[in-house]
Amino acid sequence: MQRLTPDAQRLAAWSSHLLRDQVAVVTGAGRGIGRAIALAFGLAGASVACIARTEAEAQSIVDEINANRPTSGGSAIAMVYDLTNIPGIPALLSSVEAQLGPITILINNAGIAMVHALGQHNPNLFAWEKVITTNLTSPLAMMSCILPSMLARLRGTIVSIGSRNAAHDIPYTWAYSVAKTGLLKMHQIVEAEVGGRGVYNYYLQPGNVDTGILEREGAVDEVSLKGDGGLSKMVDMVNEARKISAEVVAEACVVLVTDEASRLLSGKYVDLEQDIEGILEDLRRGKGSECARRDLYRLKVESLR
Ligand SMILES: NC(=O)c1ccc[n+]([C@@H]2O[C@H](COP(=O)([O-])OP(=O)(O)OC[C@H]3O[C@@H](n4cnc5c(N)ncnc54)[C@H](OP(=O)(O)O)[C@@H]3O)[C@@H](O)[C@H]2O)c1
Incomplete structure (x- = not known):
């Protein structure tokens, strides 16, 4: 896997039309990580469908790419769409293909955060459902619509922007963590079912990114914040944690799509906070690798024997 490069070098490298024959769908492309990914793909020569609910934000990234x-x-084209409308997803994707051609890249990025103290007051099940639908059901629907045609053409890359919450027990993040863990399992199942048939899929854990996702309306439950102080401490910790830029996540997506070496990571928990080059070096040892012997970078339950 190539090293992640700073901005100026990246722009120069990507002007070589690296993705010129690719059609990418990027969900949540209006701002934050999704915007950076859409821009990176556009700069690398792809045709990009930018999906978001906020028309002005979707149009702004499309204008920049064009x-x-x-x-x-x-x-790029803008597709203003609420991804919680699951039944409309097949028509959404047909419309993208009618305008841009067969989809070769899917980036499941759109997501919302919601933190809430379960031990203090009853969970808001409407909020739970919104997080699960946005962060888990919609990526599943997108993937299941696109996968058959990718498999038929033996070509495709699917990346979901995951979270370290799938691997760590972080209090107050119930719906978000359940959704992100389900998403990881979904990638593992896809790999088990269709791995090796020309479609590569990655669960990309980006670490903390400087997008302000916890500042969105409804992300932090106001009642829980006034409780025993635990939630506000957790929010402070997240806000103060070291952040990486969305552009670094975007570069990782370009690398996952373009660099054949990264295929060894298909179906795995790709952790941007770790030494990915080192993990790949280990994976190249095949069945004798530490990753294979200890079944690393997967969701699992260990047992004594
Ligand atoms: N920021 C972090 O530290 C971090 C860390 C780990 C993982 N992630 C993951 O990275 C992804 C992007 O997060 P971000 O920080 O970039 O968040 P963000 O800045 O809030 O951007 C989220 C994007 O998703 C879109 N979106 C949300 N709900 C949608 C819906 N129902 N239909 C269509 N589009 C929708 C938003 O646009 P509209 O509101 O206009 O629809 C926006 O473009 C999420 O999956 C998040 O869980 C983030």
Whole structure:
């Protein structure tokens, strides 16, 4: 896997139309991580469908990608859509294919956070459902719509933006963590079912990214905040944690799509906070690798024997 490069080098490298024959769908492309991914793909020459609910944000990233078209070759369309409308997803994707051609890359990025103290007052099940639908059901629906045609053409990459919450027990993050853990399991099942058939899929854990996701409306439960102080401490910790930029996550997505070495990571928990080059070096040892022997970078329950 190539090293992640700083901005100026990246822009220069990507002007070589690296993704010129690719059609990418990026959910949540209006801001934050999704915006950076859509821009990176556009600069690398892909045709990008930018999905978000906020029209002005979706249009803004599309305008930026299309403004770079003369040098990058990339282009974009805006698809203003609420991904919690699950039954409409097949028509949404048909519309993308009618405009751009067969989809070769799916980035399941759209997501919402919600933290709440379960021990203090009853969970808001409406909020639970919204998080599960946005962060888990919608990526599952997107993937299941796109996968058959990718398999038929023996070509495709699917990346879901996951979270370290799938591997760590972080209090107050109930719905969010359950959704992100389900998403990881979904990738493992996809790999078990169709791995080795030309479609590669990755659960990318980006670490803390400087997007302000916990500042969105409804992300932090106000009643729980006034409770025993535990939730507000947790929110402070997240806000003060070291952050990486969304552009670094975007670069990792370009690398996962373009670098054949990364295919060894298909179906796994790809942890941007770890030494990915070192993990790949180990995986190249095949069945004798530490990753294979200890079944690492997967969800599992260990037993004594
Ligand atoms: N920021 C972090 O530290 C961090 C860490 C680990 C993982 N992640 C994951 O990274 C992903 C992106 O997070 P972010 O920090 O970039 O968040 P963000 O800045 O709030 O951006 C989220 C994007 O998703 C879109 N979106 C949300 N709900 C949607 C819906 N129902 N339909 C269509 N689009 C929807 C939003 O646009 P609209 O509101 O206009 O729809 C927005 O474009 C999420 O899956 C998140 O869980 C983030």
